[in-house]
Amino acid sequence: KAGVTQTPRYLIKTRGQQVTLSCSPISGHRSVSWYQQTPGQGLQFLFEYFSETQRNKGNFPGRFSGRQFSNSRSEMNVSTLELGDSALYLCASSLGDRDTEAFFGQGTRLTVV
Amino acid sequence: GESVGLHLPTLSVQEGDNSIINCAYSNSASDYFIWYKQESGKGPQFIIDIRSNMDKRQGQRVTVLLNKTVKHLSLQIAATQPGDSAVYFCAENYDGNMLTFGGGTRLMVKP
Numbered sequence: 257k258a259g260v261t262q263t264p265r266y267l268i269k270t271r272g273q274q275v276t277l278s279c280s281p282i283s284g285h286r287s288v289s290w291y292q293q294t295p296g297q298g299l300q301f302l303f304e305y306f307s308e309t310q311r312n313k314g315n316f317p318g319r320f321s322g323r324q325f326s327n328s329r330s331e332m333n334v335s336t337l338e339l340g341d342s343a344l345y346l347c348a349s350s351l352g353d354r355d356t357e358a359f360f361g362q363g364t365r366l367t368v369v
Numbered sequence: 370g371e372s373v374g375l376h377l378p379t380l381s382v383q384e385g386d387n388s389i390i391n392c393a394y395s396n397s398a399s400d401y402f403i404w405y406k407q408e409s410g411k412g413p414q415f416i417i418d419i420r421s422n423m424d425k426r427q428g429q430r431v432t433v434l435l436n437k438t439v440k441h442l443s444l445q446i447a448a449t450q451p452g453d454s455a456v457y458f459c460a461e462n463y464d465g466n467m468l469t470f471g472g473g474t475r476l477m478v479k480p
Contacts, residue, residue: 258444260412262412277473279433287466289466289467289468291372291468291470298470298471298472299413299458299460299468299470300470301467301468301469304467306466308388311465311466312464312466312467329408344445346412346413348468351464354462354465354466355420355443355462356466357403357415357418357446358372358403358415358466358468359412359415360405360410360412360414360415361412362410362411365412
């Protein structure tokens with residue numbers, strides 16, 4: 257069974273630009289969550305999508321948004337990039353029931369210059 | 370919101386010894402906990418989980434202990450191997466599927 261796939265693996269963007277990251281969950285998983293990982297703040301929850309609906313949201317500004325498609329694939333978008341948005345963005349998929357295992361992808365390394 | 374924390378940022382052990390990684394959580398409403406292992410350049414890898422109605426759970430070479438009285442979680446790795454070298458995170462779930470992670474502990478295994 258294929259794992260969680262994130263594309264692209266690496267991105268370099270300029271301040272003010274916008275970026276879209278993609279996540280394909282494990283087959284059969286309906287929940288996709290996004291996390292930001294930085295050396296200073298660690299792993300922080302961005303949002304979770306389940307059946308094409310945002311079910312949970314973390315404490316990030318509105319520049320961070322996401323969506324989920326009918327095949328459970330998810331995208332997250334960051335607009336008006338700032339230097340502080342440089343991070344590893346991780347996607348996790350799970351069946352969607354409460355308290356079930358969440359499996360992570362390899363992440364997308366975003367660098368904002 | 371409250372967050373999960375770790376006592377030791379770096380743990381160095383000899384190959385073959387047992388390792389114990391500790392984690393303190395502060396939200397008494399948390400009812401599900403997970404340990405993840407993250408190697409350089411990779412995403413977190415699920416190791417083991419435990420629900421709040423249990424105080425111990427064993428996997429292959431790993432054991433997780435949960436002490437709800439003092440809000441403490443630990444991961445024990447038996448016969449630590451060089452391949453166990455990584456950063457270990459504990460995470461708690463108290464609100465839907467939103468995981469709150471601790472800061473991580475780096476485990477270094479000396480040959």
